[in-house]
Amino acid sequence: xxxxxxxxxxxxxxxxxxxxxxxxxxxxxxxxxxxxxxxxxxxxxxxxxxxxxxxxxxxxxxxxxxxxxxxxxxxxxxxxxxxxxxxxxxxxxxxxxxxxxxxxxxxxxxxxxxxxxxxxxxxxxxxxxxxxxxxxxxxxxxxxxxxxxxxxxxxxxxxxxxxxxxxxxxxxxxxxxxxxxxxxxxxxxxxxxxxxxxxxxxxxxxxxxxxxxxxxxxxxxxxxxxxxxxxxxxxxxxxxxxxxxxxxxxxxxxxxxxxxxxxxxxxxxxxxxxxxxxxxxxxxxxxxxxxxxxxxxxxxxxxxxxxxxxxxxxxxxxxxxxxxxxxxxxxxxxxxxxxxxxxxxxxxxxxxxxxxxxxxxxxxxxxxxxxxxxxxxxxxxxxxxxxxxxxxxxxxxxxxxxxxxxxxxxxxxxxxxxxxxxxxxxxxxxxxxxxxxxxxxxxxxxxxxxxxxxxxxxxxx
Amino acid sequence: xxxxxxxxxxxxxxxxxxxxxxxxxxxxxxxxxxxxxxxxxxxxxxxxxxxxxxxxxxxxxxxxxxxxxxxxxxxxxxxxxxxxxxxxxxxxxxxxxxxxxxxxxxxxxxxxxxxxxxxxxxxxxxxxxxxxxxxxxxxxxxxxxxxxxxxxxxxxxxxxxxxxxxxxxxxxxxxxxxxxxxxxxxxxxxxxxxxxxxxxxxxxxxxxxxxxxxxxxxxxxxxxxxxxxxxxxxxxxxxxxxxxxxxxxxxxxxxxxxxxxxxxxxxxxxxxxxxxxxxxxxxxxxxxxxxxxxxxxxxxxxxxxxxxxxxxxxxxxxxxxxxxxxxxxxxxxxxxxxxxxxxxxxxxxxxxxxxxxxxxxxxxxxxxxxxxxxxxxxxxxxxxxxxxxxxxxxxxxxxxxxxxxxxxxxxxxxxxxxxxxx
Numbered sequence: 001x002x003x004x005x006x007x008x009x010x011x012x013x014x015x016x017x018x019x020x021x022x023x024x025x026x027x028x029x030x031x032x033x034x035x036x037x038x039x040x041x042x043x044x045x046x047x048x049x050x051x052x053x054x055x056x057x058x059x060x061x062x063x064x065x066x067x068x069x070x071x072x073x074x075x076x077x078x079x080x081x082x083x084x085x086x087x088x089x090x091x092x093x094x095x096x097x098x099x100x101x102x103x104x105x106x107x108x109x110x111x112x113x114x115x116x117x118x119x120x121x122x123x124x125x126x127x128x129x130x131x132x133x134x135x136x137x138x139x140x141x142x143x144x145x146x147x148x149x150x151x152x153x154x155x156x157x158x159x160x161x162x163x164x165x166x167x168x169x170x171x172x173x174x175x176x177x178x179x180x181x182x183x184x185x186x187x188x189x190x191x192x193x194x195x196x197x198x199x200x201x202x203x204x205x206x207x208x209x210x211x212x213x214x215x216x217x218x219x220x221x222x223x224x225x226x227x228x229x230x231x232x233x234x235x236x237x238x239x240x241x242x243x244x245x246x247x248x249x250x251x252x253x254x255x256x257x258x259x260x261x262x263x264x265x266x267x268x269x270x271x272x273x274x275x276x277x278x279x280x281x282x283x284x285x286x287x288x289x290x291x292x293x294x295x296x297x298x299x300x301x302x303x304x305x306x307x308x309x310x311x312x313x314x315x316x317x318x319x320x321x322x323x324x325x326x327x328x329x330x331x332x333x334x335x336x337x338x339x340x341x342x343x344x345x346x347x348x349x350x351x352x353x354x355x356x357x358x359x360x361x362x363x364x365x366x367x368x369x370x371x372x373x374x375x376x377x378x379x380x381x382x383x384x385x386x387x388x389x390x391x392x393x394x395x396x397x398x399x400x401x402x403x404x405x406x407x408x409x410x411x412x413x414x415x416x417x418x419x420x421x422x423x424x425x426x427x428x429x430x431x432x433x434x435x436x437x438x439x440x441x442x443x444x445x446x447x448x449x450x451x452x453x454x455x456x457x458x459x460x461x
Numbered sequence: 462x463x464x465x466x467x468x469x470x471x472x473x474x475x476x477x478x479x480x481x482x483x484x485x486x487x488x489x490x491x492x493x494x495x496x497x498x499x500x501x502x503x504x505x506x507x508x509x510x511x512x513x514x515x516x517x518x519x520x521x522x523x524x525x526x527x528x529x530x531x532x533x534x535x536x537x538x539x540x541x542x543x544x545x546x547x548x549x550x551x552x553x554x555x556x557x558x559x560x561x562x563x564x565x566x567x568x569x570x571x572x573x574x575x576x577x578x579x580x581x582x583x584x585x586x587x588x589x590x591x592x593x594x595x596x597x598x599x600x601x602x603x604x605x606x607x608x609x610x611x612x613x614x615x616x617x618x619x620x621x622x623x624x625x626x627x628x629x630x631x632x633x634x635x636x637x638x639x640x641x642x643x644x645x646x647x648x649x650x651x652x653x654x655x656x657x658x659x660x661x662x663x664x665x666x667x668x669x670x671x672x673x674x675x676x677x678x679x680x681x682x683x684x685x686x687x688x689x690x691x692x693x694x695x696x697x698x699x700x701x702x703x704x705x706x707x708x709x710x711x712x713x714x715x716x717x718x719x720x721x722x723x724x725x726x727x728x729x730x731x732x733x734x735x736x737x738x739x740x741x742x743x744x745x746x747x748x749x750x751x752x753x754x755x756x757x758x759x760x761x762x763x764x765x766x767x768x769x770x771x772x773x774x775x776x777x778x779x780x781x782x783x784x785x786x787x788x789x790x791x792x793x794x795x796x797x798x799x800x801x802x803x804x805x806x807x808x809x810x811x812x813x814x815x816x817x818x819x820x821x822x823x824x825x826x827x828x829x830x831x832x833x834x835x836x837x838x839x840x841x842x843x844x845x846x847x848x849x850x851x852x853x854x855x856x857x858x859x860x861x862x863x864x865x866x867x868x869x870x871x872x873x874x875x876x877x878x879x880x881x882x883x
Contacts, residue, residue, distance in 0.1 A: 157778040161692060167684030168693070171705040171752070174745045178716055181723025250487045257484025274491050279864060281806025283835045284502070284857050287842045291850065292501055322494045329491070353473055355480035376711060383713020385809035390842060410715050410809070417718075417813050423727055435719040439712065446711040447704075 005128050009135065013049045016139045020045035020146065027148045036153035044152040047159050048142035052134050060127050068119050072112050182439060185423075185432030192426050193227045198433065201228015204396040204407075206416055206427050227430050229437070231398040235406035239317045239388060240381035242402060246321025247377055251328030252370065258329065259336040260358055271330070278326035286390030289319035294391055301403060309393070314402040316392035320384055324377045331376065335369030335453075336362060338460055368456040375449035379442045385410040409438045502861075506854025512643035512656070513598040513606045515569055515632060519549040519577055520591040528588065537582055546574035549594075554628055564625050570597040570656045597645075598638070600655035600848030602629055606638060610847065620847075646855065650821050651837065655848025658841070660856055662823050666736050666816065666831030667805060673740020673827055674804050678747045679797055683786075685748075686755035686793075691781045710749035717746045718810030726814060734815040734830035742810050747800040754796020758789040763882045791878035795871035802867040806860065808835040834860045 017039075024038035034041075072093060073086050081089070089109065096105065096113040097120075146152060190198070205226050254274060258267055294315040301308030308314075339362050347357040363370075393405025394415050407415075416431040523532075525548065526540040550569065551562045570576075573596050580594050581587055601621045604610040606629075616623050632638050649659030693699040721742035725731050731738050762785050770780040811817075816836050824831040832840065838856050841849040 153776065157776060160778055160782075161688075164684050164688035164692060167681045168688040168702055170681050170685055170748060171702055171709055174709055174720075174748065175705050177724050177745075178712070178720050181720045181727075182716075185723065250490050253484050253487030254491055257481075257488055261481055261484055262488075270488055270492070273495065274488070277491065277495055279802065279806075279868065280498075281808065281835050281860065281864070283806070283808040283838050283842075284861070287838060287853055287857065288498060288501065290842065291505075291853075322491075325491050325494075353477045355477045356473070358480070379711055380713075383715065385713070385715045386839065389809075390839065410713065413715055413719070414809065414812055417722065418817060432719060432723065435716055439716050442711065442713055442716075443708060446708050450707055450711075 002124075005131065009049070009053045009131070012132075012135055012139070013046045016045035016049045016143075017042035019139075019143060023143065023146060032148040035149060035151055040152040040156050041146055043156045044146065045139055045142055047156060048138050049135050052138045053131055056127070056131050056134060060123075064123050064127075068116065068123065071119055072116055075112060075115075076108075178439065182432050182436040185429045186436045188424070189426060189429035189433045192429075198227055198229050200230060202230045202398055203228045204231050204412070206412070206430055227426070229434070231396040232407060232409055232412055232434070233437075234398055234400075235313070235392075235396060236382055236408040236410075238400065238402075238406060239313050239320065239392065239408055240378055242314060242317025243320035243324055243381040243384075244374070244378060246318055247324035247328055247381075248374060250321075251325040251377070252332055254325070255329040255332035256336060256358060259333045260354065260362070271333070274329055275326050277322065278330075280323075282323065282384060282386040283390070285319050285323050286386040286388075289315050289387055289391030293319055297403075306403060308403045309405045311391060311393045311405040312403050313392060313399075313406045316388050317402070319391065320381055320387050323384070323387070324380055327380060328373055328377050331373030332366070332370050335366045335373065335456070338369075338457070339365045340460055366456075368452050368459075372449045372453035372456065375445050375452070379445040379449065382408075382445070383410065383438060383442050385414060389414050409434045413438075502854050502857050505851055506858045508607045508609065509646060509851040509855035510643050511607070511640045512645065513603040514595040514639050514641060515598050515602075516593045516637040516639060517549050517553065517569075517596050518591050519545060519580070519594045521545060521581055521587045521589060522548075523588050526588075532585075532588075534582075534585075537585060540578075540581075542574040542578045542581075546577050549577075553632070561624055564622055565628065568599055568602055568625055568629065570599055571654045572657065573597065595639070597656050600846060603656055604847050604851075605629065606633075606640065607851075609851065646852070650823050651819065651832065651840070652821055653819075655844075655846045655852060658849070658852055660834065660837060660859060662820050663832040663834050663837035663856075664859075665824050666739075666820075666836075667833040669736035669824065669827040669831065670739040670743055670811075670833055671801055671805055673737055674743040674747055675797070675801060677741060678744035678751055678800070681744075682748050682751035682797075683755050683793060686752045686759060687781060687786060689752070690756045690759040691785065692777075706749045706752055709745075710753065714746060714807055715809040715813065717742050718813030720745065721810060721814040732828060732830075734818045734820075735828050736816075736824065736831050736833070737827040738814050739811050739816050739831075739833065740827065742814060743804040743807060746807065746810065747804050750800035750803065751793070751797050754800070755789065755793040758792025758796070758879075759785060761792065761882070762788045788880060791874050791880075795875040798867050798871040798874070802864050802871075805833075805867070806835055806864060808833075808839055811836050812839070834863075 019042075021038045021042035024034055024041035028034055028038070069090055072090060076086060076089060089112070092109050093112045093116050096109055097116045203226065254270075258271055262270065290311075294310045294312065297312055297315050298308045298310045343361055343365055344357055347361045352360065388408045388411040392411060393407055394411060395405070396407040396412070397404060399406060413431045413434050416427055422428060522545055525544045526542060528536060528540050532540070547562075547566060550565045550573075551557060553565055554561065557565060576596055577594055580592070598606065601610065601619075602625070605612065605621060605626070610619075610621070612619075612626065621629075629638070645657065646659045647664075648661050649657060650662035651660075652658040689699065689702065693702075721738055725738050725741055726733055731741075766784050766788065767780050770784045771777070775783065811833055816830075816832055817840060818830055818832070819840075820830050820832055822829070834856060838853055838860070841853045841856065
């Protein structure tokens, strides 16, 4: 129904474009000068068709469900139901009218489901009638309005500019969406679990927080010693640290080599090959870590008489390090190549060898940029999910032994939210609180890193 | 004094060589990882493209199938195939006792009677006759035949019994075991049985999500990039938008999953586990990538083009839409493809919006529940059966194949169509 209406409106838009242009040609044929190209007259009418349609559609989408709900629930209004029960009745009605209701069908609900369906069909047809009549009226009004000296290009361009501007708001909207989706659940979570317990508690057993019956009173003591996030934060930074131990030396050295030593030919082949590592999906790294690296490390450890977990932090961190190599190598490569040639030449002229020039002149000059690239790498390591979920443990141990298993923020979010979630349950809210802390940490890292890199760029431009 | 100088110089040259060696070994290490990686995936995955079949003589006994004389097509569809299927497996060893008959049954896939049914529906004249039918071997025997299964384990640690192995070896000797190209890997949906699991459902899920993502992210990103690069005034608000975009590009993907869960599913009540929600979530993730690529290629269009158009009397909007934007399209498109390739490999946000549900039907629209290729990799990798290991690798090969094609495509667009201004 909506689709047909939509197609109809699009067709109407095209027709109004055609009529607008035709009118422009008619004006032209009477030897009057036009103020814009004929197609602008067409666009002008098409916009007069699109805007009212858009407004009515959005108003309808906002108000129709609420009004239908009010009308349905007015039947139950003086029977003393609670708000929650009324909501439940409404959900049942909707499910029944869609034919997806499983459960006992009472005559009341059947009656309201019928009412619901008839209300919906009334709403649909009245929407079609209203939209079409208003569009036709507005297009007719605009059609009468355009004449030889009316302006059409300016409004059309203004409209386009407004559309462009709206699109650019998408980035802000996404950020707002992220903050909104996290903040309410997080606030609810901290109403039950004190912030202090979350930040400084050392026991994390979300499985203990079983799904609570909604009628049961909330008892905060039930959750004491359940949501202490220290082991998780520690695990996250520990695995990120292991990853950076692999990624920084290899990434930095290959970046330096590619920028300063490699011949054109080596650079041409080696650089894209290393960047392939960045294009491999993380789930593939996770599989690799879980299937190959983990058991391999375990075997080596056993042969040396060490007790190595098959899901050791070392396996996850090491593979994550490999994933981050290309980020650090290509960013530091960029940074080093943008150090002005004059610095190098000055150093060579003083008799320094190439490596001395790199270590004593170029590296200090490029340091801010390199630090920025490392910070971006750290932020990626902290936010990386699939490798940890698949290769590292899911139980949160507070340990600094790389051969044992630990867990991270991202892994815990996945563990808690995989499968069905009950919103309003402290366990689910805990995942959002973890997400919030992840977002904040990476946000700070990103802002600092981007600042540093930008400052550095400006210095040499 | 002179000798001292020479020593010092030698030391410095050695340090130079050492440093160079560090660089070379770093590159070598990175490439080594890549090689091990690709080798490992291919060596475990290639065998999944072959499937083992047992050739079993089946007697289409009308009585056992509860069929009347001259049955119609409908009768054939409703007939009971389980008994003849069971019997033909049991006939492989005439001396088998009841337990052994059960073991014989488990040598073929769980739905073996469907394969027998299909055979008869193709050729109804088979009733009363005996024919060799190809039956899918169970995933364990499949692995045995491919040599991936350790036969020397004690019997109680294997899922294949000694008896099954004995019969299987007899069949191999008789030439009744065949390995053929595994078409069902591409045409079947996911299944709990490794030998029947395919990537069709997750593949369609991926395609739908990527299409939704493209349809949302591409127009919005291009319009936003045009505004920011060509029209936006230099002020605080524009700076704020830019900071936002740069930040979003570095926000961990799982946070977008939380956004999808908290806003799209909880507030807007969109259907769970569907490519529609997956696509919208991915589009928010790809948005900054495309915006950045599009802005870069708009920036690369030289000002002379704009000035020429303006000098001919075009308005700012006409200049942008008729000249600047078309010239920037190759760069934008290749950036879009790279962004989509990233989205195609993304797993974590899709897991959070429920695209990990077990789906054993092939989705027909973005509103049907589905998985996606990377999520399928995750699901199979978490399964215990040995048969899934090679499936995971094969699925990775398919996914990597797509990513390579997309990246090559992006390269070609960039090199063939991008104008060089110099």
